[in-house]
Amino acid sequence: MRILKATVLLFTTIFMLTIQSCGSKKEHLEDKELSSFMLGGIYFFNGYGGVEVVSKMMSDAGYITDEQLINGYKEIFQFAFEKSQGSGIKRMFKSMWNINNKKELLASINDLKTRTHKYKAWDYARIINNASMGYAADWLTKEEVKEIVQEILPLAQNKYEDWKTYYEDFNKGRIDWNTEDPEAKSFEKIANTITTYNNSIYQVLPLKGKE
Numbered sequence: 001m002r003i004l005k006a007t008v009l010l011f012t013t014i015f016m017l018t019i020q021s022c023g024s025k026k027e028h029l030e031d032k033e034l035s036s037f038m039l040g041g042i043y044f045f046n047g048y049g050g051v052e053v054v055s056k057m058m059s060d061a062g063y064i065t066d067e068q069l070i071n072g073y074k075e076i077f078q079f080a081f082e083k084s085q086g087s088g089i090k091r092m093f094k095s096m097w098n099i100n101n102k103k104e105l106l107a108s109i110n111d112l113k114t115r116t117h118k119y120k121a122w123d124y125a126r127i128i129n130n131a132s133m134g135y136a137a138d139w140l141t142k143e144e145v146k147e148i149v150q151e152i153l154p155l156a157q158n159k160y161e162d163w164k165t166y167y168e169d170f171n172k173g174r175i176d177w178n179t180e181d182p183e184a185k186s187f188e189k190i191a192n193t194i195t196t197y198n199n200s201i202y203q204v205l206p207l208k209g210k211e
Contacts, residue, residue: 040128081136122173
């Protein structure tokens with residue numbers, strides 16, 4: 001996973017104070033591309049070390065406004081895996097998924113997308129994660145990954161009312177997959193707090209956008 005870069009913020013203190021004093025009405029924000037990657041965000045949180053670690057990354061980088069948080073999360077969610085991890089990712093695909101190439105990866109993604117399953121959030125999140133890893137493995141281009149993940153967003157929006165119910169369903173699916181999963185507690189903790197912690201991108205960008 002990538003480490004959030006210590007970028008220099010372009011906003012001056014005067015500009016920040018002006019924004020904060022412009023009234024209580026909150027402008028609606030929307031970013032479908034980031035929202036698509038957020039479907040698999042629980043895997044990225046787990047990779048970075050959990051909700052607390054990610055929240056601190058945002059705070060340390062000085063991200064305060066919703067716009068800044070969107071930019072910050074785009075940096076750590078979109079293409080979260082480095083090309084240097086490619087060989088390890090390929091070994092993981094082979095051992096855990098019996099996937100050895102691009103064709104098999106795309107077939108697996110399509111199966112997760114189209115199969116009938118009680119806990120579809122579990123499938124959707126794995127599609128986002130696997131597509132992201134597919135890029136690091138040099139099997140998918142960025143454009144191909146974006147196309148895949150943005151096809152999943154409307155499916156999730158049609159099935160789930162909000163991020164909370166989405167990640168509740170994800171966690172049920174993971175438990176159903178393996179009741180003795182050694183990472184069960186870690187994923188359950190993230191699933192229970194991913195929408196409520198300080199600086200949560202899931203509060204900035206609702207699953208269904210503007211009501």
